[in-house]
Amino acid sequence: MTALQPLPDPIRLAVDCMGGDHGPSVTLPACQAFLAQHPQAELILVGRAEALAAARAWPRCHVVEATEVVEMDDSIEVALRKKRDSSMRVAIQQLRPKEPQALLAHACVSAGNTGALWAVAKFVLKTLEGVDRPAIAAVMPNRRGRFTTVLDLGANVDSTAENLLQFAFMGSALVAAVEGIEEPSVGLLNIGEEAIKGSETIKRAGELLREASAAGQLNFHGNVEGNDIYKGTTDLVVCDGFVGNVMLKTSEGLAGMMGDFIKDEFSRNGLTKLAALVAMPVLKRFKRRVDPRRFNGAALLGLRGLVFKSHGSADAVAFENALARAYDAARNRLLDRVQDRIVATLQAAGNTSPVATAE
Amino acid sequence: MTALQPLPDPIRLAVDCMGGDHGPSVTLPACQAFLAQHPQAELILVGRAEALAAARAWPRCHVVEATEVVEMDDSIEVALRKKRDSSMRVAIQQLRPKEPQALLAHACVSAGNTGALWAVAKFVLKTLEGVDRPAIAAVMPNRRGRFTTVLDLGANVDSTAENLLQFAFMGSALVAAVEGIEEPSVGLLNIGEEAIKGSETIKRAGELLREASAAGQLNFHGNVEGNDIYKGTTDLVVCDGFVGNVMLKTSEGLAGMMGDFIKDEFSRNGLTKLAALVAMPVLKRFKRRVDPRRFNGAALLGLRGLVFKSHGSADAVAFENALARAYDAARNRLLDRVQDRIVATLQAAGNTSPVATAE
Numbered sequence: 047m048t049a050l051q052p053l054p055d056p057i058r059l060a061v062d063c064m065g066g067d068h069g070p071s072v073t074l075p076a077c078q079a080f081l082a083q084h085p086q087a088e089l090i091l092v093g094r095a096e097a098l099a100a101a102r103a104w105p106r107c108h109v110v111e112a113t114e115v116v117e118m119d120d121s122i123e124v125a126l127r128k129k130r131d132s133s134m135r136v137a138i139q140q141l142r143p144k145e146p147q148a149l150l151a152h153a154c155v156s157a158g159n160t161g162a163l164w165a166v167a168k169f170v171l172k173t174l175e176g177v178d179r180p181a182i183a184a185v186m187p188n189r190r191g192r193f194t195t196v197l198d199l200g201a202n203v204d205s206t207a208e209n210l211l212q213f214a215f216m217g218s219a220l221v222a223a224v225e226g227i228e229e230p231s232v233g234l235l236n237i238g239e240e241a242i243k244g245s246e247t248i249k250r251a252g253e254l255l256r257e258a259s260a261a262g263q264l265n266f267h268g269n270v271e272g273n274d275i276y277k278g279t280t281d282l283v284v285c286d287g288f289v290g291n292v293m294l295k296t297s298e299g300l301a302g303m304m305g306d307f308i309k310d311e312f313s314r315n316g317l318t319k320l321a322a323l324v325a326m327p328v329l330k331r332f333k334r335r336v337d338p339r340r341f342n343g344a345a346l347l348g349l350r351g352l353v354f355k356s357h358g359s360a361d362a363v364a365f366e367n368a369l370a371r372a373y374d375a376a377r378n379r380l381l382d383r384v385q386d387r388i389v390a391t392l393q394a395a396g397n398t399s400p401v402a403t404a405e
Numbered sequence: 406m407t408a409l410q411p412l413p414d415p416i417r418l419a420v421d422c423m424g425g426d427h428g429p430s431v432t433l434p435a436c437q438a439f440l441a442q443h444p445q446a447e448l449i450l451v452g453r454a455e456a457l458a459a460a461r462a463w464p465r466c467h468v469v470e471a472t473e474v475v476e477m478d479d480s481i482e483v484a485l486r487k488k489r490d491s492s493m494r495v496a497i498q499q500l501r502p503k504e505p506q507a508l509l510a511h512a513c514v515s516a517g518n519t520g521a522l523w524a525v526a527k528f529v530l531k532t533l534e535g536v537d538r539p540a541i542a543a544v545m546p547n548r549r550g551r552f553t554t555v556l557d558l559g560a561n562v563d564s565t566a567e568n569l570l571q572f573a574f575m576g577s578a579l580v581a582a583v584e585g586i587e588e589p590s591v592g593l594l595n596i597g598e599e600a601i602k603g604s605e606t607i608k609r610a611g612e613l614l615r616e617a618s619a620a621g622q623l624n625f626h627g628n629v630e631g632n633d634i635y636k637g638t639t640d641l642v643v644c645d646g647f648v649g650n651v652m653l654k655t656s657e658g659l660a661g662m663m664g665d666f667i668k669d670e671f672s673r674n675g676l677t678k679l680a681a682l683v684a685m686p687v688l689k690r691f692k693r694r695v696d697p698r699r700f701n702g703a704a705l706l707g708l709r710g711l712v713f714k715s716h717g718s719a720d721a722v723a724f725e726n727a728l729a730r731a732y733d734a735a736r737n738r739l740l741d742r743v744q745d746r747i748v749a750t751l752q753a754a755g756n757t758s759p760v761a762t763a764e
Binding site: 188189237238271272285287291292294295299303306314317318321325328 | 546547548559562563594596597603604605607630631632633634635636644646647648650651652653654655656657658659660661662663665666667670671673677679680681683684686687688690691694695
């Protein structure tokens with residue numbers, strides 16, 4: 047891939063200020079902190095008028111009103127058909143404004159519920175030309191002190207080998223844009239036992255990835271196993287959404303359990319509480335290294351617009367990180383990068399007229 | 406299921422003393438410790454004559470010689486076709502001795518390589534009547550201070566809904582025998598997003614499990630997600646082997662990374678090392694709670710004999726735990742329990758003459 051010039055400032059993010067478990071009490075402070083860290087950035091704050099009243103005076107901020115809110119337990123049906131003026135939907139619409147004179151957002155961030163966000167984003171933006179199935183990507187920390195990007199995390203089940211190949215292209219574009227690694231190494235998640243080879247789909251995906259790598263379209267490392275995600279064996283790990291979702295939730299569950307066990311043991315009695323006091327600075331440093339807030343912000347890839355999903359329970363620090371990831375993605379032209387890789391592949395495959403697969 | 410009377414002592418285990426990364430230097434001390442804890446148990450120690458010379462004098466031990474050893478990196482081909490007198494194979498053969506006067510082992514334990522053990526066990530023992538696909542089950546610690554049993558962990562990929570149902574039967578038998586929970590709750594591993602329902606296979610498996618639960622054949626809780634394994638939402642979690650293997654390896658990777666991070670932070674400088682000294686008793690208690698040695702010993706289910714697989718890198722404490730799990734399984738008639746559940750289901754389905762599916 048040829049290196050792309052970054053998009054000139056101002057980069058503008060549309061923020062669903064009402065989404066998530068905490069709404070404006072978290073999103074607004076996060077926006078302020080983000081603006082302080084990104085002196086060239088602009089924000090389009092979307093939400094209820096009364097919730098955003100104070101923000102109208104903020105520099106580099108534009109308020110767009112939306113009268114409804116998609117709640118965390120709202121069904122997709124409700125988000126899609128009933129709440130047509132939700133902050134989530136209006137925020138996404140800022141990526142493709144209907145009025146020609148409207149301000150254009152380069153990326154959108156929401157902490158709203160995943161199913162609804164996914165459905166609304168697909169409906170409003172449509173799928174990018176040549177992409178068969180959009181996917182969700184996020185980063186996990188690894189032993190190398192960096193991040194491993196993993197996709198798909200649950201947008202697709204029963205992915206085909208061709209889907210997995212496209213995930214590799216889209217993921218490579220994401221890692222290049224956000225992590226700054228132009229040709230990230232790609233691992234295909236598989237199981238390692240010699241006895242028990244991967245499924246036919248995985249084997250076929252391996253062949254496609256090897257071919258693409260040989261053609262210089264991506265940097266395929268080979269098969270990786272579950273533990274390689276945390277080892278940081280490759281920059282990117284590609285898998286079916288069912289597997290990726292189980293992997294993600296399992297990791298959250300295990301990390302949570304280990305954290306609770308540490309807390310339990312240090313608060314067992316007076317002596318252990320004293321030990322906790324002494325060990326506090328060390329424990330804090332440890333906590334920082336595995337702090338999920340640091341890697342908040344999953345990318346919805348393959349749509350005709352950049353949407354980032356913050357964890358619903360995100361606090362201001364976490365939400366600010368999601369904003370920062372979205373900013374980096376927009377600035378480094380993630381959308382063009384995805385499009386370039388997909389189009390290049392289609393052309394290489396002799397299909398020079400990609401057909402839009404609007405749903 | 407009717408409660409089964411425990412098998413009368415002596416319960417006899419066949420031990421592949423040569424298997425694993427460390428061989429007799431780990432397995433023999435583990436056997437001694439196990440015998441001390443289980444005063445009625447007997448062992449059949451299998452391995453090279455010179456390695457087992459000292460053990461010939463041990464009470465309640467019988468030495469059976471085997472001239473070969475399946476190395477950790479031997480292929481299945483080598484284990485199956487070349488090394489016909491391996492300690493692994495001879496140990497498994499003690500479950501179905503050819504000579505009528507030979508001592509019968511009730512279960513076999515090996516730390517040898519999984520692929521080889523799996524292939525040799527299937528070849529020597531054959532599949533149990535009515536079982537379509539044998540599976541591997543292991544336990545993970547959970548927040549409730551108990552264990553969650555999970556299968557399949559990698560014996561099968563592309564499992565059908567019917568396979569998943571059988572895993573639930575076999576796993577229920579295992580939990581009843583080893584954990585002492587007669588009607589364990591069963592969770593079907595799925596992904597939680599409303600938007601993105603599980604695959605067709607998972608949906609169909611859910612139906613089969615609900616029907617079996619309604620017929621009183623098992624205790625189906627419903628769908629669970631990855632984090633439920635560590636919450637301990639259900640006693641048993643059923644999944645395809647690809648997903649289970651990724652889950653297991655991911656967990657090992659994450660736990661290892663978190664452990665390393667804790668070590669890193671406490672050994673950073675003199676001050677943090679001092680903090681480590683103060684916090685040592687607390688850290689040790691924490692370590693014990695997540696110590697993988699405590700839950701060593703995976704069950705190979707669905708074969709005509711009980712085989713337990715120890716982690717290859719197990720130390721004596723871990724290997725002793727695998728022996729103890731195999732002992733409990735044998736004593737509480739795991740084989741009969743699996744057979745009973747499978748036969749009962751076949752009969753309920755109108756198939757009163759189960760056909761052996763020897764491979």
